[in-house]
Amino acid sequence: MSIYIIIVIIIFLLIYYNKRNNIEIDAIEYVRDGCYPIIGNLFSLIKNRTQFLKNSREIYGDCFKVKLLNQTIIFILNPFDWINIIKNRSLQFMGEQFSRTIFDLDHNFFGKSELDTELQGYFTQYLKCSNGLEKLNIALIEEMILFIKKEKNDLNEKQMEWRNIGLFEFCSKFLINSITKTLFGNVELEFIERNYRNFDSNIQYLFLLFPKWIYQLFFRNLLKSRYYLNKYWLSSIHEYNESDLIRDRTNLMMKNSDWFSSKDYAGEKTFLLWSSLTNTIPTLFWSLLYILKDEFIFEKVSNEINEHFPKEFFNNIQHISFNDNILHDKLICCIYLESIINESLRLYSNPMIMRKSIKNFEFTLYDKRKIFIKKNSIIALYPNIAQNDSNYFTSPNKFIFDRFINKMGENSHGFLPFGSGKSMCPGRLFAKSVIKISIIIFLQFIHYKLNLLENKIPNEKTHRYGVGVSHPEKDIQILLKF
Ligand code: HEM
Numbered sequence: 001m002s003i004y005i006i007i008v009i010i011i012f013l014l015i016y017y018n019k020r021n022n023i024e025i026d027a028i029e030y031v032r033d034g035c036y037p038i039i040g041n042l043f044s045l046i047k048n049r050t051q052f053l054k055n056s057r058e059i060y061g062d063c064f065k066v067k068l069l070n071q072t073i074i075f076i077l078n079p080f081d082w083i084n085i086i087k088n089r090s091l092q093f094m095g096e097q098f099s100r101t102i103f104d105l106d107h108n109f110f111g112k113s114e115l116d117t118e119l120q121g122y123f124t125q126y127l128k129c130s131n132g133l134e135k136l137n138i139a140l141i142e143e144m145i146l147f148i149k150k151e152k153n154d155l156n157e158k159q160m161e162w163r164n165i166g167l168f169e170f171c172s173k174f175l176i177n178s179i180t181k182t183l184f185g186n187v188e189l190e191f192i193e194r195n196y197r198n199f200d201s202n203i204q205y206l207f208l209l210f211p212k213w214i215y216q217l218f219f220r221n222l223l224k225s226r227y228y229l230n231k232y233w234l235s236s237i238h239e240y241n242e243s244d245l246i247r248d249r250t251n252l253m254m255k256n257s258d259w260f261s262s263k264d265y266a267g268e269k270t271f272l273l274w275s276s277l278t279n280t281i282p283t284l285f286w287s288l289l290y291i292l293k294d295e296f297i298f299e300k301v302s303n304e305i306n307e308h309f310p311k312e313f314f315n316n317i318q319h320i321s322f323n324d325n326i327l328h329d330k331l332i333c334c335i336y337l338e339s340i341i342n343e344s345l346r347l348y349s350n351p352m353i354m355r356k357s358i359k360n361f362e363f364t365l366y367d368k369r370k371i372f373i374k375k376n377s378i379i380a381l382y383p384n385i386a387q388n389d390s391n392y393f394t395s396p397n398k399f400i401f402d403r404f405i406n407k408m409g410e411n412s413h414g415f416l417p418f419g420s421g422k423s424m425c426p427g428r429l430f431a432k433s434v435i436k437i438s439i440i441i442f443l444q445f446i447h448y449k450l451n452l453l454e455n456k457i458p459n460e461k462t463h464r465y466g467v468g469v470s471h472p473e474k475d476i477q478i479l480l481k482f
Pocket of ligand 1: 127353
């Protein structure tokens with residue numbers, strides 16, 4: 001008799017356990033609004049990703065599933081879950097899928113992890129260590145000063161005193177010119193600029209990882225610019241004056257041509273060109289705009305710059321030894337600039353950080369719910385929502401220029417403009433020095449007239465949501481004298 005009771009209890013326990021588990025698995029709901037057969041939530045994701053995710057969070061909480069064609073993406077929006085996601089070895093960075101679809105790499109070297117590590121090692125050596133960074137920054141300043149001289153000569157030739165230009169357009173020209181030449185040397189700038197701009201203007205569609213035929217059918221112009229860029233690198237392997245970073249990466253790929261195909265080599269260069277420019281330009285735009293528009297911020301920043309970077313500092317720039325790290329030490333002292341850049345990134349950076357599962361596993365969320373993650377599922381983090389949430393940042397819609405002074409705000413949960421973990425942006429230190437140096441040179445060497453009354457802070461264009469830092473909906477006209 002007692003054996004039957006035990007069996008019945010076991011069966012009941014099994015049914016209860018199974019049911020409980022099912023409830024927990026099902027507790028992560030699919031977003032139903034705007035979900036259509038076959039395409040799923042595609043339209044909402046393309047139209048305004050940030051708004052769609054904010055609305056979905058209000059209905060479904062911090063974790064929900066979104067259908068995109070034949071894929072399911074599990075969004076996890078609570079920052080307290082992110083560290084466990086990023087550290088989880090069953091979830092991997094989707095570098096391979098992205099580099100194949102977006103930059104047309106073969107990615108044969110993916111299986112050869114020593115080579116991948118060596119390639120990444122050059123980022124550490126030249127973009128993160130102070131000597132490598134110092135050398136790049138000195139070269140960058142020289143390029144920027146050259147740019148200003150050329151603009152001045154151009155205006156002189158045209159017998160004009162002022163140049164009327166959009167501030168975003170100026171930031172684009174200024175950085176495409178100086179970053180590209182600093183990293184890649186004496187390239188055919190006009191050609192690179194034209195194709196970069198065309199490629200960048202629609203790249204958000206490549207991030208959706210559609211099948212290849214869709215791009216071949218509907219995005220021919222985009223693929224053409226990528227083709228021209230990739231072809232350019234193949235026609236000119238080493239450029240005069242290229243940076244050590246590019247030289248060493250190129251040499252490593254050339255030496256291991258059994259692992260790196262010509263498509264890998266060319267795609268890697270286009271990838272580096274794109275990633276060095278695409279977020280740095282809009283971050284410079286927003287930072288500069290807030291400085292120029294607010295007298296109080298302007299004064300604070302000007303004082304800081306005059307103290308650490310008086311105009312005379314630039315007279316001897318070519319004689320600075322990059323072993324002394326003078327520039328690095330001075331840039332660190334510019335705490336208002338650092339905070340303004342972070343505050344611009346807090347408001348305007350919209351990356352979607354994705355990981356793919358390599359096996360089935362169960363993940364416990366911070367709120368104790370369990371998600372069953374199947375092999376090949378995609379997990380996505382979207383820091384912009386936390387970055388604009390009053391639970392993590394006071395008055396989140398306000399630009400508070402000194403919010404990040406002494407790294408106070410930066411330590412907050414949810415601030416991830418450069419991603420996190422192994423794939424965290426290796427160019428982040430260079431990016432910040434580029435933006436600081438650009439602002440310093442702008443304020444020290446360029447006269448400007450901005451109509452403060454007419455120009456409000458523009459809204460963001462929604463098309464970059466999920467890709468990176470937003471562009472303004474409308475450019476701000478400015479008069480510049482060099
Ligand atoms: C304000 C400027 C920048 C922002 C906001 C930014 C942001 C990001 C983000 C969000 C990622 C993806 C991280 C992830 O998925 O975990 C990334 C990756 C990357 N960034 Fe940046 N970035 C900036 C500037 C730069 C610059 C100047 C360079 C190069 C000189 C650069 C090189 C890269 C590279 C190579 C990767 C890919 C890393 C990998 O595949 O492991 N970025 N960046």
